[in-house]
Amino acid sequence: MSELLIEIKDxxxxxxxxxxxxxxxxxxxxxEVHAIMGPNGSGKSTLSSVLAGNDNYEVTNGSIxxxxxxxxxxxxxxxxxxxxxxxxxYPVEIPGVSNINFLRTALNERNKYFGIDSIPAKDFLKMVAxxxxxxxxxxxxxxxxxxxxxSGGEKKRNEIFQMAMLDPKLSILDExxxxxxxxxxxxVANGVNKLKSSENATVVITHYQRLLxxxxxxxVHVLHEGKIIKSGDKSLALELEKKGYDWLKTxxxx
Amino acid sequence: xxxxxLNHNSLLKENSKLDLEAxxxxxxxxxxxxxxxxxxxxxxxxxxxHNQFNFKIEHLNSLGxxxxxxxxxxxxxxxxxxxxxxxxxxMDIELLFLNDGNIVNNSQELSHKDYFTxxxxxxxxxxxxxxxxxxxxxxxxxxxVNIISDDNCISNTQFNIDIYExxxxxxxxxxxxxxxxxxxxxxxRNQVSLxxxxxxxxxxxxxxxxxxxFCNEFIDQEQESKFIMNTFSASGIILRNDVFNNVNGxxxxxxxxxxxxxxxxxxxxxxxxxxxxxxDCKSFENYKxxxxxxxxxxxxxxxxxxxxxxxxEAFQKNNNILLDDESKIYSKPxxxxxADDVRCSHGSTTGRFDEEALFYLRSRGISVKKSLExxxxxxxxxxxxxxxxxxxxxxxxxxxxxx
Numbered sequence: 001m002s003e004l005l006i007e008i009k010d011x012x013x014x015x016x017x018x019x020x021x022x023x024x025x026x027x028x029x030x031x032e033v034h035a036i037m038g039p040n041g042s043g044k045s046t047l048s049s050v051l052a053g054n055d056n057y058e059v060t061n062g063s064i065x066x067x068x069x070x071x072x073x074x075x076x077x078x079x080x081x082x083x084x085x086x087x088x089x090y091p092v093e094i095p096g097v098s099n100i101n102f103l104r105t106a107l108n109e110r111n112k113y114f115g116i117d118s119i120p121a122k123d124f125l126k127m128v129a130x131x132x133x134x135x136x137x138x139x140x141x142x143x144x145x146x147x148x149x150x151s152g153g154e155k156k157r158n159e160i161f162q163m164a165m166l167d168p169k170l171s172i173l174d175e176x177x178x179x180x181x182x183x184x185x186x187x188v189a190n191g192v193n194k195l196k197s198s199e200n201a202t203v204v205i206t207h208y209q210r211l212l213x214x215x216x217x218x219x220v221h222v223l224h225e226g227k228i229i230k231s232g233d234k235s236l237a238l239e240l241e242k243k244g245y246d247w248l249k250t251x252x253x254x
Numbered sequence: 255x256x257x258x259x260l261n262h263n264s265l266l267k268e269n270s271k272l273d274l275e276a277x278x279x280x281x282x283x284x285x286x287x288x289x290x291x292x293x294x295x296x297x298x299x300x301x302x303x304h305n306q307f308n309f310k311i312e313h314l315n316s317l318g319x320x321x322x323x324x325x326x327x328x329x330x331x332x333x334x335x336x337x338x339x340x341x342x343x344x345m346d347i348e349l350l351f352l353n354d355g356n357i358v359n360n361s362q363e364l365s366h367k368d369y370f371t372x373x374x375x376x377x378x379x380x381x382x383x384x385x386x387x388x389x390x391x392x393x394x395x396x397x398x399v400n401i402i403s404d405d406n407c408i409s410n411t412q413f414n415i416d417i418y419e420x421x422x423x424x425x426x427x428x429x430x431x432x433x434x435x436x437x438x439x440x441x442x443r444n445q446v447s448l449x450x451x452x453x454x455x456x457x458x459x460x461x462x463x464x465x466x467x468f469c470n471e472f473i474d475q476e477q478e479s480k481f482i483m484n485t486f487s488a489s490g491i492i493l494r495n496d497v498f499n500n501v502n503g504x505x506x507x508x509x510x511x512x513x514x515x516x517x518x519x520x521x522x523x524x525x526x527x528x529x530x531x532x533x534d535c536k537s538f539e540n541y542k543x544x545x546x547x548x549x550x551x552x553x554x555x556x557x558x559x560x561x562x563x564x565x566x567e568a569f570q571k572n573n574n575i576l577l578d579d580e581s582k583i584y585s586k587p588x589x590x591x592x593a594d595d596v597r598c599s600h601g602s603t604t605g606r607f608d609e610e611a612l613f614y615l616r617s618r619g620i621s622v623k624k625s626l627e628x629x630x631x632x633x634x635x636x637x638x639x640x641x642x643x644x645x646x647x648x649x650x651x652x653x654x655x656x657x
Contacts, residue, residue: 052617056609080619092614096632105628106618113619145632162618 002029005170005201006051011062012226013050020046022226023062028170031198035212035237036205038223039245044205045089047223048174052086053079067169080106081113083169083200087159087176094146099158100128102146103165110166131164135191152179160191171195172203177211189214209241222248256302280369292552292584293523297491298466301437303408305377307333310403310432314338317401317430318461320649326397331438332379332409338399346390346421350383368496370468374410374443381412388418388449395424395457395643402431402438402465409438414445417452417479426646427458431465431490438465445472448479450503455482457641461653462490469495477503484640485512487522488653494523501528501535508537513634515654516549523552530563533593539570542634543585544654546577556588557600563593570600575607575633577626627655 004027011024020043028034038044050057051064053076064072071079094102108118119127132142135157147155156176163171173192177185192202192215204215212220212234220236221228222245230236230248240248282299283290309330314322327349328338334351341349386392402409417423429440440462448454460467467490473481487493493516499508514522528537543551553572574583587600607629615625631651641647 052613054613054617075622076613076616077619077621080617086617088614088617092608092611094611094614094629094632096635097628102615102618102620102628105624106615106620109621109624110619166618 002031004028005030005032005067007063007065008051009063009065011050011059011064013046013057013059015046015057019060020057020226021050024223024227026221026228028201028203030169030201032219033196033202033204033215033217035215035217035220035234036203036223036228037207037220037237037240040207042223043226044223045174046226048086048089048172048203048205051079051170051172052076052084077109078113080166080168081110085163085166085168085171087156087163087171087173089174089176089178091147091150091155091159093148093150095148097146099142099144099146103128103162106162106166127165132161134164134194135160136187137161153181153184156180156184156188157191160188160195164191164195167195167200169200170203171200172205173215174205175207176204177206177208185211186214209237212237224249280367280372283369289525289554292550292554293492293494293521295492298439301406301439303406303439305332305379305408305410306404307331307379307407307409308404309333309335309337310435311335311338311401314399317432318653319399319428319430320645322397322399322426324394324397326399327382328399328401329380329382329409329411330401331404331407332411334380334382335401344392346387346392347396348383348385348387350385352381352383353379368470370441371443371470374412374441374470377408377410377441378412379410381414383414383416385416386418386421386423389420391422393424395426397426397428399428399430400440400442402440402462402467403435405435405437407435407438409440409442411440412443412445414447415454416447417449417454419449420451421449422453424455425457427456429458429460429462429467429469431462431467433463436464437491438462440465440467442468443470443472446474446481448473448475448481450476451478452476453480456484457646458483458485458495459488459650459653460486460490460493461488462493465490466492467494468492471495471497473497473499473508475499475501475503475506475508478505479503480507482507482509482640483511484637485510485514485524486650486654487512487514487516487524488650488656489517490520490522492521492523495525497524497526499526499528499537501530501537502532504532504534506535508535510537510539510541510555511637511640512541513544513637513654514541514551515544515656516551517545517547517656519548519550521550521552524554525552526555528555528557528568530557530559530566530568533562533564533566535563536567537569539572540637541572542637543572543574543583544577544630544634545574545581545583548580550581551583552585553583553602554586554588555600556590557598559589559591559593559596559598561592564595566593566596566598568596568598570598572602573633574602574604575630576604577606630655
């Protein structure tokens with residue numbers, strides 16, 4: 001029996017008084033890859049934001065239990081320290097802050113939380129060299145300002161690079177495939193696969209089946225109107241690719 | 255404002271306590287005057303100052319500044335403090351100290367329109383004159399430290415810098431208030447003369463704690479000279495910098511940069527005037543304000559391109575970040591152009607940090623405080639990078655971020 005990583009129960013949440021998630025349930029064990037699919041506006045990105053702790057979203061009901069702890073009131077930074085990671089659909093540009101300085105700060109803030117000494121510069125740079133190779137991130141990008149002037153593909157690679165550096169327990173990839181050409185998609189997927197272990201889990205949020213050819217999920221869930229309306233194995237993704245979402249919506253209504 | 259003249263300045267011999275209105279200083283600035291519109295002087299006006307000097311600081315490092323090497327000139331409470339200074343003999347530099355008896359207090363000097371300039375001349379206690387010979391390039395910065403360490407003490411000081419033809423110099427100025435003094439006031443004047451093909455960079459750092467600091471700065475540039483001034487304002491009740499940069503020769507480069515970071519009702523004020531009198535010159539201004547916790551910032555930059563000054567390139571920029579609703583910035587970039595063939599631009603922005611960026615940083619495990627610090631660093635970095643000494647940069651950053 002594998003070990004439970006996160007359990008989301010009856011999760012409801014609002015943004016600007018509009019209900020987005022309406023009773024979502026999901027359980028993820030260590031070592032698993034879950035894909036969440038669904039039509040536009042079904043609440044996929046909301047789910048990722050809520051899990052990462054974006055306070056624009058208000059959790060009105062339900063619970064999120066992450067590694068035995070209720071986290072729905074926890075700050076984003078604390079969630080990160082405990083092993084949550086969100087690869088953003090639209091990574092934010094931070095002018096004037098170098099990628100390297102940003103990551104070193106992130107690691108040191110986490111170390112501080114756990115009462116560990118700051119990472120020595122030499123070890124840090126070695127780690128950067130190792131992890132950036134994983135996604136073939138250009139050396140120059142490491143010293144540039146965070147995401148500033150990066151191409152769409154570079155931004156997504158940078159997300160996976162950060163994921164590699166932070167070594168999270170749960171990684172949520174929010175439409176990481178959007179804006180990627182097929183070569184970049186393979187590189188990013190390859191990076192994610194290499195980071196996979198029996199100790200962590202990955203949630204892949206996507207519109208299209210394509211990414212799932214490269215990051216093969218154990219489970220596929222369909223999100224509609226803020227709820228998971230169907231779950232299955234990877235064949236469900238193929239079926240969705242062929243038939244679209246409408247047949248499921250009809251099913252649900254019956 | 256009252257000054258108790260315990261130092262018996264030449265102009266004030268007869269009275270020991272003076273109502274300043276008896277002196278011919280002109281009238282105390284009022285808010286209705288354009289130049290003082292944004293600078294409330296109530297907190298300064300109500301103080302009774304004295305000008306008796308005494309030395310209280312035993313070591314410069316008690317002021318929280320990093321170890322300074324090379325030539326160090328220290329004034330404390332308006333007087334040259336030789337024990338804190340390090341006067342090494344530099345062959346190509348002539349250094350003069352004029353004080354008490356040998357300052358000629360010429361009443362003609364009081365004809366300035368500016369009240370604080372008149373005040374400075376009337377109560378002047380120490381004037382340092384630094385001259386660098388022609389064709390000399392001095393790489394190591396020369397340090398000028400001006401300290402206030404006594405409550406209610408007014409320090410009126412001057413620093414004249416003459417750079418002769420084809421010479422190059424770098425000066426670091428520190429204006430410091432000791433952390434246990436309050437309501438002191440450094441009313442300082444810098445007078446800079448740049449001969450042709452000379453170059454001067456001044457890094458100016460202001461960290462006054464509970465004291466005041468006004469700097470009036472007059473820079474005259476002859477042809478092909480280069481002047482750069484980077485002003486970093488970290489703390490003080492009111493800091494006010496009035497820079498008058500007169501460009502009198504062709505092919506000059508003038509550059510004024512600054513970062514000001516007032517908090518807790520501090521008021522930091524940068525007024526600049528660049529006068530382009532002749533053609534073919536370039537000037538650049540880049541000031542960044544980071545304002546929080548009811549701090550107030552002012553940027554009023556004026557570039558005047560006079561009638562015959564063609565082919566001038568002048569760029570003026572002021573960007574500000576307000577970290578909360580209580581903080582304020584008054585930004586007024588001005589261009590006055592009387593020539594017809596020039597490239598000039600000016601711009602001002604004021605905003606907040608992007609919420610999305612804050613969430614992004616936090617989602618990577620960086621606390622709110624540290625995230626804001628990182629974003630502030632990113633915002634002011636462009637100006638901090640103007641200094642090429644990493645230890646100095648680190649120190650200035652730390653104080654600007656109030657770390």
